[in-house]
Amino acid sequence: MKCPPFDYHAPRSQAEALALLARHGEEGKILAGGQSLVPTMAFRLARPASLIDINRIAELDTCRAEANRLRIGALARHARFERPVVPGPTGALLARAAEHIAHAPIRTRGTFCGSLAHADPASEWCCIALALGAEMRVLREGGERLVPAADWFQAVFTTALGPDELLAEASLPILGPDWRCGFAEFNRRAGDFALAMAVTALRLDVAGHVAEARIALGGVAGTPVLAREAAASLLGAPPTPDRLRAAAALAAEGFEPTEDAQVPADYRRDLVRAMTRRALEGSLAA
Amino acid sequence: MNWTGRRLPRTEDPALLRGEGAFTADLAAGARAVRFLRSPYAAGRILSISAPDLPHGALLVTGADLEGVGPIRPELFRFNYRAISQPVLPRERVHFVGQPMAAVVAATPEEAEDIAEAVLLEIEPEDPVVTIDDALRPGALTLHPEAPGNLVVDGVIRHPGCEAAFARADCIVELTLRSGRQNATPMEARAGLAAYDRATGRIRLTASCQMPHMLRTGIATLLGMAEADLQVVAPDVGGGFGQKMALFPEYPLLVWLARRHRGSFCWVEDRNENLIASAHSREQRHHLRAAFAADGTLLGLEADILANTGAFSCYPTTCGVEPLMALAEYPGPYRLPTYAARARALATNTCPAAPYRGVSRPVVTFGLERLMDRAAAALGMDPVALRRRNLVTDFPHVTPTGLTLDQASYVEALDRAVAAADLPAFRARQEAARREGRYLGLGLAVFNERTGYGTPAFAARGMGIVPGYEVVDIAMTPAGEVEVRIGASPHGQGLRTTLAQLAADRLGLEPSQIRVIHGDTDRTPYGWGSFASRGAVIAGGATQLAADKLAARLRRAAARLLQAEPEAIALRDGAAWAGEASIPLTEVARRVHQRSEQLSDLDGFNLAETAQYDPGGTFSNACHIAEVEVDAETGHVRVHRFLVVEDAGRLLNPLIADGQVHGGVAQGIANALLEEVLYAADGNPLTGSLADYLPPSAAEIPPIEIIHLETESPETLTGAKGLGEGGAIGAPAAIANAISDALSPFGVDIAELPATPARIRALIRNAR
Numbered sequence A: 001m002k003c004p005p006f007d008y009h010a011p012r013s014q015a016e017a018l019a020l021l022a023r024h025g026e027e028g029k030i031l032a033g034g035q036s037l038v039p040t041m042a043f044r045l046a047r048p049a050s051l052i053d054i055n056r057i058a059e060l061d062t063c064r065a066e067a068n069r070l071r072i073g074a075l076a077r078h079a080r081f082e083r084p085v086v087p088g089p090t091g092a093l094l095a096r097a098a099e100h101i102a103h104a105p106i107r108t109r110g111t112f113c114g115s116l117a118h119a120d121p122a123s124e125w126c127c128i129a130l131a132l133g134a135e136m137r138v139l140r141e142g143g144e145r146l147v148p149a150a151d152w153f154q155a156v157f158t159t160a161l162g163p164d165e166l167l168a169e170a171s172l173p174i175l176g177p178d179w180r181c182g183f184a185e186f187n188r189r190a191g192d193f194a195l196a197m198a199v200t201a202l203r204l205d206v207a208g209h210v211a212e213a214r215i216a217l218g219g220v221a222g223t224p225v226l227a228r229e230a231a232a233s234l235l236g237a238p239p240t241p242d243r244l245r246a247a248a249a250l251a252a253e254g255f256e257p258t259e260d261a262q263v264p265a266d267y268r269r270d271l272v273r274a275m276t277r278r279a280l281e282g283s284l285a286a
Numbered sequence B: 001m002n003w004t005g006r007r008l009p010r011t012e013d014p015a016l017l018r019g020e021g022a023f024t025a026d027l028a029a030g031a032r033a034v035r036f037l038r039s040p041y042a043a044g045r046i047l048s049i050s051a052p053d054l055p056h057g058a059l060l061v062t063g064a065d066l067e068g069v070g071p072i073r074p075e076l077f078r079f080n081y082r083a084i085s086q087p088v089l090p091r092e093r094v095h096f097v098g099q100p101m102a103a104v105v106a107a108t109p110e111e112a113e114d115i116a117e118a119v120l121l122e123i124e125p126e127d128p129v130v131t132i133d134d135a136l137r138p139g140a141l142t143l144h145p146e147a148p149g150n151l152v153v154d155g156v157i158r159h160p161g162c163e164a165a166f167a168r169a170d171c172i173v174e175l176t177l178r179s180g181r182q183n184a185t186p187m188e189a190r191a192g193l194a195a196y197d198r199a200t201g202r203i204r205l206t207a208s209c210q211m212p213h214m215l216r217t218g219i220a221t222l223l224g225m226a227e228a229d230l231q232v233v234a235p236d237v238g239g240g241f242g243q244k245m246a247l248f249p250e251y252p253l254l255v256w257l258a259r260r261h262r263g264s265f266c267w268v269e270d271r272n273e274n275l276i277a278s279a280h281s282r283e284q285r286h287h288l289r290a291a292f293a294a295d296g297t298l299l300g301l302e303a304d305i306l307a308n309t310g311a312f313s314c315y316p317t318t319c320g321v322e323p324l325m326a327l328a329e330y331p332g333p334y335r336l337p338t339y340a341a342r343a344r345a346l347a348t349n350t351c352p353a354a355p356y357r358g359v360s361r362p363v364v365t366f367g368l369e370r371l372m373d374r375a376a377a378a379l380g381m382d383p384v385a386l387r388r389r390n391l392v393t394d395f396p397h398v399t400p401t402g403l404t405l406d407q408a409s410y411v412e413a414l415d416r417a418v419a420a421a422d423l424p425a426f427r428a429r430q431e432a433a434r435r436e437g438r439y440l441g442l443g444l445a446v447f448n449e450r451t452g453y454g455t456p457a458f459a460a461r462g463m464g465i466v467p468g469y470e471v472v473d474i475a476m477t478p479a480g481e482v483e484v485r486i487g488a489s490p491h492g493q494g495l496r497t498t499l500a501q502l503a504a505d506r507l508g509l510e511p512s513q514i515r516v517i518h519g520d521t522d523r524t525p526y527g528w529g530s531f532a533s534r535g536a537v538i539a540g541g542a543t544q545l546a547a548d549k550l551a552a553r554l555r556r557a558a559a560r561l562l563q564a565e566p567e568a569i570a571l572r573d574g575a576a577w578a579g580e581a582s583i584p585l586t587e588v589a590r591r592v593h594q595r596s597e598q599l600s601d602l603d604g605f606n607l608a609e610t611a612q613y614d615p616g617g618t619f620s621n622a623c624h625i626a627e628v629e630v631d632a633e634t635g636h637v638r639v640h641r642f643l644v645v646e647d648a649g650r651l652l653n654p655l656i657a658d659g660q661v662h663g664g665v666a667q668g669i670a671n672a673l674l675e676e677v678l679y680a681a682d683g684n685p686l687t688g689s690l691a692d693y694l695p696p697s698a699a700e701i702p703p704i705e706i707i708h709l710e711t712e713s714p715e716t717l718t719g720a721k722g723l724g725e726g727g728a729i730g731a732p733a734a735i736a737n738a739i740s741d742a743l744s745p746f747g748v749d750i751a752e753l754p755a756t757p758a759r760i761r762a763l764i765r766n767a768r
């Protein structure tokens, strides 16, 4: 469990990092918090020839509200979100989820953008990014593009990010007080990756009817998935307990679960039903 | 006087807490790194092992290099044991994924791992035997020609009255239970450092082990070297729990390297290796039938015990240790008139099994205590009353397997626990919770724990190497401090503290004046180690005997100096007293050593004594009660409360006793809910990291309440009984009973551990 050999670069600026990425291409890898990359290298499942450590690039260490979006730079650590970074449902949801990410020491190193780039199917940030409609600002030497969350997650540990690209920033909408966000996840031990999670966001109109609904599931398939049917079933009516329960049942049937020795498919569906209902109920209880 | 019995903080702890402990890996500076190449196949024929060009200074060692090195082949002369052999490095076949096949040596662990990756292994795979059912299947691969049908142990006990008891029973309860495979997961994995001493030609092996003297004997035998040329040192050891008792192939190989290449070689096991290739335990299946009279009296028990003991037999206990302990100890603390049982060890292409805290008793207690709850339900009786009716109350009591139960408090422990748990209040809470769709449950487990047994118990098993006694050398320095050299080798049990307390009381000194020296074959007498809940009883008893002999010498010398009779001398407060007159022990010690012309006619020129202790054994006992909440939607179990009423006789240090219970219970809860080694059908381990094999974190363990009873044992010198394993023995059964109680509205019955959320959900789903 020792890393294979690699070269190490510690650029001081974004431009320098992009130049290194351009030079190393497939062979180079960004090192952010290192909390996924380093263990993967120790297991020798990843063997990048060059590491490009972005931790000294001050311009990436940002997290700010701007034009109704929360802009999260590549060096914003998980721990930063343990207390709401913005008032309202968005900040509260991030804080709710942050405590479920690993353990305190890992949260002081691991980064929000690193989670999105790594795209573990059970990442809380990935699930939230999909639920709220995050947007990724991706840089490459001489270029920049914006990728919506819906196009970002492609497969297990696979995103739209190219080998020479840096995820410089992710942004989330700052939701208003008419939104109700919920979060629930299940794991066997505190701090473990979830076996299933649900992130829900409902906008209620003045009559108390659901005007918009988004439900994302994490840890249950190769990427986070939207439970569209379940979300749609809630529209246009008050979110009564029966309707929430019915939506949760729809969510449990509406995806292709991953299976393994410890988690059979029907169990995964049980968990999705329970987590979706709990996330929805929790969001309305407050 | 009376240091014994106090909650003295452990003298071991400050250095560990400051990070100043010295573990094997901390001592490796300057040594070359060893990496083991491990078999990627569960079963197969080795065609070739070849290395690309090795960098300068690197080495590749394979079985072909080990001409003359013997296999590990422990013996058992009973129970149809078939002696099977484990090569240090195999030449022909591999037997489990993770088996060491070759060793690479390089300057650093990183380099060694790089080289190991490039070694080409050509193996022709065979169809492996992975599960108990695989091993039993006719026509299955035979792992060892010496053990046809993969049967390594087959022990049978059958009382003639058993069938009659079942014929006249009013109620027969039948149960098949399964215990998942576990890894003891010590915080420090295995590690070894073998260093050649050019001046003397001796080798010093520093190893994270529990039995340094046995390791030395075992390695010297395999390598055909003089035992006197090998020193084995156990420095700070980060937990063992039984996993570090065995003679593993890695250690003789390190010593072989040090001898052959006249240098220092270090191997520090990584977590993946530890999880797949150290030692596993507890993979068992029991089929039980119990006969009861209508009034709840237990009439007879039948047990068919199958243990998957992996690819090889662990040295020195052999793979009989699990099934045969179950065979001998199934009757537990209950009066059992007749008993019939068969216990088999099956070899499979999986990591070998070795003892782990409690060995088979967590599984046995799970079986017995589920039976009690099931019988109570079948008979419409209160489970507490049913247990009370059957618990042994008259001591000594001889069990149907010939074990003698000494004075204990089986019924009192149960009653104290039930009172402390406040059952009526719990039942009210349970009722109220059920109305809200929440499922609370309470489970109890009563058990006894055979501890502190010496050679007679091991000899009765027919072991080729019979451990059991302990020897203690004690000496007072000319300056008056006392050195206690013990053959046992503690690694977290706090013996440095408790033995100092015992010796201090016998000698009228303070514990800080006593140094306990252990874990070094050059500096301690031959002895066995710390395992089987024996340290306080056996090393403690020997220490007490040795201290008494030293005290007698001090009294004789002091009597001469004070002009009194030896019988009139009392040792206290660091002095020898004859009435009002006294002389400091430092002065007595100085005179014995340095003014021997005054005293040597009494006992010679020193203050050194030795003592040996080899008791027959004693049974501690306990009652555990768990209160759990089961989330019926997810199958998750939360332990709200855990109560232990423990009777380990006289407590030498209650603080350390509590710690032992806490640690054991935590491992027991993990056994019940979290930890399981899993293999794919092809014999590939699925739980090779701590993301898949799940030891508990603090968040999963509730506060543990402990009530101590102190039934002193007439069978031990110190009055103490062992308790190191008890926590791990009772907790799984208590949790399983609590979950079954919680889910009684669904008719769910836990017969498989760990009771994972997925399994619990499947039970609920199928029950509906």
Ligand SMILES: Cc1cc2nc3c(=O)[nH]c(=O)nc-3n(C[C@H](O)[C@H](O)[C@H](O)COP(=O)(O)OP(=O)(O)OC[C@H]3O[C@@H](n4cnc5c(N)ncnc54)[C@H](O)[C@@H]3O)c2cc1C
Binding pocket: A029, A030, A031, A032, A033, A034, A035, A036, A037, A038, A039, A074, A078, A100, A101, A102, A103, A106, A109, A110, A111, A112, A113, A114, A115, A117, A118, A120, A122, A123, A124, A125, A161, A165, A166, A167, A168, A191, A192, A193, A194
């Ligand atoms: C014991 C343990 C438990 C954990 N539990 C959880 C959990 O419950 N939930 C959870 O979500 N995570 C969990 N994690 C993972 C943790 O959150 C990681 O921090 C996170 O997945 C990756 O972030 P990082 O900054 O550490 O990235 P790194 O490990 O540095 O990098 C991960 C990958 O992303 C790439 N990368 C990182 N940043 C960028 C960037 N800005 N642009 C382009 N590529 C980039 C790297 O090249 C690499 O391929 C756990 C980790 C451990 C060790």
